[in-house]
Amino acid sequence: MKKTGAAAAGEAKKRRHYIRAGWKDVLQSKTVGHIKRHWMLYLFLLPSLILVGIFSYGSMFGIFIAFQEYELLAGVSGSEFVGLKNFADIFNAKTLGTYRYFRNTIYISLIRIGTNFPIILIYTLLVNEIRRRRIKSLVQTISFLPHFISWAVVGGLAYNLFTVNGGTLNKLLELVGQEPVFWYSEAKYWWGILAVSSLWKGMGWATIMYLSALGSIDGELYDACLIDGGGRFRQAISVTLPGIMNVVVLQLILDMGGIMGDNYDQIISMINNSQSLSETTNVVGILTFSAATGGGNLSQATAFGLIQSAIGLILVLISNRVAKKAGQAGIV
Amino acid sequence: MNAGSRTKKNRKKVRVFDVMNGCLMVLTSLVFLVPFLMVVSASFSDNTALQRDGISLIIKGFTLEGYTFLFNAMKDTFLRSMGISVFVSVLTATGTMMITTFAAFALTRQILPGRKFFNIYYLIPMFFSGGMIPVYLIVRGVGLYNTIWALIIPSMCGMYYILLLRNYIAAVPRTLEEAAELDGANDLQVFWHVIMPVSLPMMFSVWLMSFTAKWNDWASSLLYLGANNQKLWTLQYVIKQMIADMQALFGSTSSGSVSDAPLISAKNAGIVISVIPLIAVCPLVQRFYISGIMAGSVKG
Known part of the structure; x- marks a missing residue:
């Protein structure tokens, strides 16, 4: 105008x-x-x-x-x-074990996501199949319990399983005629142990997001599937899974964004001060934490942390972009 | 005829599936529960039996020795740390709840000048933080280091909680606020009479979540307190040390003979006591948090 x-x-x-x-x-x-x-x-x-x-x-x-x-x-x-x-030192000096810190951080994340993600999804579908509401709610409450326990306490629970003198795992090994394993001095087992303990602690709680998405699936879809002769397995594959697919994709993308993150709280609590596990369990977070608490090189540790959070930020932004491209809501 | 036999077959298949699924659910529930039950059993077991045979689900030689040991011989460490933990967690949770609810309320008011700026201001720290050591230096810099406030104040504002509450409050119908404003209510009155009463479930879940997080936090005690400031140790930090080396902790903090002390029973008794409030919290969170995110997600 x-x-x-x-x-x-x-x-x-x-x-x-x-x-x-x-x-x-x-x-x-x-x-x-x-x-x-x-x-x-x-x-x-x-x-x-x-x-x-x-x-x-x-x-x-x-x-x-x-x-x-x-x-x-x-x-x-x-x-x-x-x-x-400080950054040049990190990338030059082999004595700092730079490679090992970052390798462990990434491997622990990848193994955790790779194992936990599908198991949690299957577990959610199975919980959803429980017919009595009361029992379903009880199963859920029990599965939430570990989420509320500190890693320090989980470390204590795990100690009862892993200790050489009368630990439950070694007693079981003895039963089937195997030699006992010194869990706290064998570094090679620990990527697995960390993944399993993450699963134990987080599995129940992680189902919340999926189950809330399940609640919003239209019930008529199930009826339609039933009329077409689909059994419960068919319904789970053809109705339930597509219904929560957007949440599944979003969760996966978010997980990928967190690959550079590490859970120093979990690792410090679980390894129980064992020095012989550092080969597989030393991550960037432990380095920063021990620098702050044990009088280490603060500048170096901050540089380590900065590299970690910068890469982490980039990964989150990329995955957010991917989520939006895939037609999901994204997080920002 | 044909269709009838098919449904019959289906029904049978379904029953088999239900039984198998039921067994699997019982099994996974046991996997979640058994480690707890073992700790409980060990806490009531006789220490020498535990040393000899290790821990199992069956209580061996029932005794309360572990508990009495914690409350007598280790009174100065254990009982004191319990008090500190209750004080710190309750104060942190209450502070967090109030501060984040205030912020979330202001951010949902369309009328707030500079609303966009404030939203971004709270969003950035969710994606980027300076890291552990810069925060540690800030705590030292503002003079909180080695005081009980170092455990409380830095964790009193969670961006995630603000987000949760903001989504929840945003789902409250605008007409309620408008009606109050027509009656001449100012912002404080709108908050007090309209927003707060309907937000209580979400506020309570924020309280529970930040209480849990603080109760479980042992790292702050190590980071923000001096090495010998045993008076301010939280329960979790004491538990952490008990698990790592009960003997050293007992030797350094109490007087008395180490050799005949029921260290294993006492360690497990400590774990049981530290977990009790969380087991009480769990069903409450299930009730309030889950209904809260459902309500928030409808509109937010």
Whole structure:
């Protein structure tokens, strides 16, 4: 729509007037009016703004020490700036075991996702097939239990299974005539043990998302399948699975985005201070954690962590993009 | 005739499947439960029997020695850490619930000037964080290090909880708020009389979830407290040390003879006590959280 000359001139005049306007006019503008009327909302936001500001955004600035030779007593201002030296060290020096830290991080994630993902899916479908609602709810409650237990306690439960003196697993091995295994000194078993313990702890809880998607499947679809002569197996394959496919795909993509993440809490709790397992269980998170608690090289550890979270961020963004391309909602 | 025989066959197949599935569910449920039952049995068993034969599902020589040991010989470590854990977890959960509900309420108000900016402000930390060591240095920098507040304040604002609550509150019909505003209610009154009463289930699940997370957190005690600040150790950290080396923990924190102490029973008794509140929490979360995300997901 074309504006008439007079109207345009009037508008320009108004704008000029606005520019020339003093603080009084600013105070009468719409936004300021809103702020004045709804100042309480900022009070509602204030505590979280401060906490997030200090601990989340503040710590983002703390990344600066990855580019320093940081010393705790000297502080950020007193420590020497060394540029990319810490990163160069990580990628050059073999003594740091860089390769091993990243390899273990990625392998542990991949084995966990590869085993847990399909088993959880099958378990969800089977739970869904339980006919009595009461029993279904009971099974679910039991399966949720491990989710609420700390890894420290899971480490204690696992110790009862793995210990050489009277551990349950070795007693079972003895029953079938096998030699006992020294679980806490055999590094080769631990990728498997970590995957199984993740499954035990997370399986029940992970079904929630799928089951809530199952609830939204149209019941008429099942009836239609039944009329066509489909049994329960057929129904599970032809109705249930397609019905939750979007959630399955989304979950898989999210999992892939988290490959660079590691669960140092789980690993430290499970390995029970055993030094001989470091070959397969040393991950980036353990390196950072022990640097902070045991007086290690803080700058180096921060650089390690920064590489990890940068790659992690890229993976999450890529997988989010893929999810959107695949027609899913994505996470942002 | 033909169709009849088919359904009969189907029905039989279905029954076989139900039985097999039932067996499988019992089996998996046992896999979830047995490790807990073993700990319970060990906590009531005689220590020398445990040393000799290892742990099993059957209680050997019933005794309360493990529990009495924790509450007498290890009173200073164990009982104290329980108190610390209750204080820290309740305060963290209550603080988190209030702070995140306030934030979520403000973010759902369409009228909030700068709403877009604030949404992004809370979103970024979900995807990128400075990492463990920068946070550790911040805790030192603001003077929380080696105080009980280091265990509480840094974990009082979870972005994920804000997201959950925001979706939940966004599903509340706008007409309710508008009606209150027509009656001249200000933001505080809208929150207090309209939003909060309907958000209570989700607020309660946020409380439960952050309580659980804090109760289970042992790493903060190690990170944010000085090496010898035993007075502030949380229960989980004590449990962690008990599992790793009960003898060393007992030797360093208590006086008394180590040789005849029921260390294995006591360790398992400690685990049982630390798990009790969580077993109480589990069905509550099932009830409130799951109905909460269902309600939130309808519109959010």
